[in-house]
Amino acid sequence: MDAIVKKYKINGKAARPINTKITPSKVIIHAILGCWSLLTIFPLIWVVNNSFKERTLILQDSFSLVNPTNFTMDNYITAFSRMNIGGAYVNSLIISCSVVIGVMCFGGLGAYVLARYKFPGRNFIYGALISAVLFPAFATIVPVFMALYKLDLVNKHLGVILPQLAGNLPFAIIILVGFMEAIPLELEEAAVVEGCNPLQIFTKIIVPISKPSFATVAIFTFLWSYNDLFMQMTIIRKNEYLPISALLNKISSQYGTDYGLMNASVALVIIPVLIVYLVLQKYIIKGLTAGAVKG
Amino acid sequence: MIYKDKKIVWIFLLPTVVLVSLFLYLPFLASISNSLYNIPNLAGTNKVFIGINNYKEMLTDPVIMTSVKNTFVMMIYTVVFEVGIAIVLALLVDSVGKMQKFYRTVYFFPVVISATAIGLMFILFYDYNIGLFNQVLAKFGAEPKLWLDEKKALGMLSLPVIWQYIGFYFVIVLTGIAAIPEDIYESAYLEGVTGFQKVRYITLPLIKGVIRTCLILVITGTLKVFDLPWTIAPRGMPNQTTYLLGTYQYKTVYEAARVGYGSTIAVFIVVVGVVISVIVNKLIKQEDM
Secondary structure (H helix, E strand, C coil), rough: HHHHHHHHCCCCCCCCEEEEEEECHHHHHHHHHHHHHHHHHHHHHHHHHHCCCCCHHHHHHHCCCCCCCCCCCCHHHHHHHHHHHHHHHHHHHHHHHHHHHHHHHHHHHHHHHHHHCCCCCCHHHHHHHHHHHHHHHHHHHHHHHHHHCCCCCCCCCCHHHHHHHHHHHHHHHHHHHHHHHHHCCCCHHHHHHHHHHHHHHHHHHHHCCCCHHHHHHHHHHHHHHHHHHHHHHHHHHHHHHHHHHHHHHHHHHHHHCCCCHHHHHHHHHHHHHHHHHHHHHHHHHHHHHHHHCCC | CCCCHHHHHHHHHHHHHHHHHHHHHHHHHHHHCCCCCCCCCCCCCCCCCCHHHHHHHHHHHHHHHHHHHHHHHHHHHHHHHHHHHHHHHHHHHHCCCCHHHHHHHHHHHHHCHHHHHHHHHHHHCCCCCCCCHHHHHHHHHCCCCCCCCCCHHHHHHHHHHHHHHHHHHHHHHHHHHHHHCCCHHHHHHHHHCHHHHHHHHHHHHHHHHHHHHHHHHHHHHHHHHCCCCCCCCCCHCCCCCCCCCCHHHHHHHHHHHCCCHHHHHHHHHHHHHHHHHHHHHHHHHHHHH
């Protein structure tokens, strides 16, 4: 078997003949894959559906579809009035957008230098940045918390932004350096002839060409920051500064039996992510696989 | 060469290097040092040097034993089911050719949802009164069950983790399969190799590297699991039986205020992660020989 593999590896690529015939085995496979799709989607539909129901109706039958006669927005109204969901959204947006902008700027500049310059210590710094991906938050959180406490940054947005920024930079560097190294040098050489300085080369050539990889980094950084309960819970303990994941965790411990409110809260956290995902999923999956298979 | 001016290197790199040093490397070193102290509060005052006593305590702490056992059990569940189902789904999707994009989009979606939201969702599924699971049982006329009792709790905590991340490994494996040159399959087809044999002798050996990446990610990921178990079963409920290394570390530091001991657990988590990654790397490499 190995011999065949070796022999054909050298030859040029041939398109696999795609069999368009519908065979029984294909029908079975599609049925299995379809079932798995259902297992993935159904729980979310169940939650959204129940979020529009009264508590008693959920207790009776959580499978029945909502219809105009029993449809209610009460759960959402409670969520916004009693739990300050709106404020939590604002907190989350402030934190996550700052982290994304910071990661793009600092990570972009750093990656550019690492991809293009040869200087003493380059390999050491690059290696140290890549290995930083391995540190779990548990291993760093206590000293970080103490330092933030001394700087009076606990219970402040900046207290979550700084560690999240640092935590996301290594991933950004890996993705961006990988992409920038593959850009051919000719354009930059032409730019130098035109009299551009390195910062201009960066903003006018490197950034526009690297847009897809910046998009991937931005999306993942946003999702990780938005979803990161551990850091949010540790640094922020005051209700008015709680971001959305931390607030959600609070809701579950305080109103665990208010099923309507629970369903509505879950739906409220998932919906923005769902929209981001459907709009940008091309970049999400492409970027993920580029990074994962390479690294 | 155009990139001669080296001054700019340090200006551009400075923010990244400073942030990563201040918030990742220095704290990690500080954690190692803290693990040798008794620190009774989060402000870090009243530190007392106690040498390796924290490590000694860890050896006899019954909850640590539970956490280690639970973490390893969950690791086995995730390796078998997460990576296993992901590989099966990827092989199936690859074999039908059509609708790949649809399956990819659907399967990957849970990955982007916050673990907290998924945790809450599963609390609702497991609920005794209204839960999805008990209502399904009721449809078949069966008695409702207590899903989070001591016997089932760990499995029930692993289920959402597995459900959420299968799509992630599915996409990685599928990409690995797509990278296999088509002519290998073609020649195998001419030699009469089809179906299961094709998978066993061609596809799987050629995606070994990808599978290794997946295994390392799954294992180190399980060591870091926190959000989901903390949401569904905070404080190792029921009866401290479901503590994982991550959740026990959090409880030690933030609820018991035993900062030094918590740092010891953190160091332990990192060491276990590195050791297992090295072992996995060695094992799969040896098979290549």
